[in-house]
Amino acid sequence: MATHVGCCGKTSIFVKVSAFLFLFAFVLLLLGFGTPLWSSRDGQSEGLWERCTGSVCVSTLDDPLGDEAWFVAVQALVTVGFISGLSGVILSFIIMFDVACTYKKAIRIAAIVDAFVPAALLLAGVFVYWIRGEIFFAVFYLGFSWGITLSAAIVFIIPGILLSVDLDRIHNYHDEAAEKPNDHPEAAAAEEHN
Template structure:
């Protein structure tokens, strides 16, 4: 009996990309839930709470909660969180299930679900930064904003690694797109 090792027959690129996607998901969760997207006037703000001293209140009671651009950032971050979760699940299925690891459609789905949340989260981070600078005179970006932006780059790298591995290991079947009608 031969020892296959961790994660079956998955290549090193698939393993690395899968764990990068998991790491990005953890970063997105931290950025999503912590009230440290920005600091201004002695308070820190996140997507859902504003904290002054040791007391936190819901953003909905803040003027920022009424801004359309801020609601767009909240919605985009929520979408990014859920699509990253889907990507984690798909990546682990590919890494652990030998039958799914050879399916080009599954791999393309992982690649797409890496780049879609990366795009949304990048747009959210940029929108928050630009509008925060315009909306407030004193505005400093915080830890949660930074780790969310870091997750964007980690997701992009993971998507590229999956794409490279897919290109190397799964040949394109020219007959796969042909209809076999008689």
């Protein structure tokens, strides 16, 4: 029995849309994760991993900010969110392309978790960064990378909702199918005979 069918297999529109939203959210997160534009102040721009003045960048590990517990917590939250988001992308495409996995409830639940967990972690990370940055620095402006990471967190929520709806739809469909009487005439005749 072949487990792979052409593009998108036999999956619902919910799964197809959620897979591409997962990918879109992850690309946004990748941009926010790697670019040093989370905030700017005094002619410097800063990201999770680098602080840049003009074209000269130094690691945040060598920066006084690298020793701040709140900043390290933001790095950890966003990193775990990044890993969970990548896992969600992989699972959503497995569900979409692999017929053997399309109706596996455990894989679908794992994909749903990998949508809501990165969203929650990223939201926690961006808001901690915003609130603590306002307290920690005299002059503090949020930047592009911060905003794009916030956008990724919001986008991750949508495939979680779509996959939840689809899981419920499939569960209800299988329940209805199990309750329907057998439509085969031979089975009906055998039932009447007994």
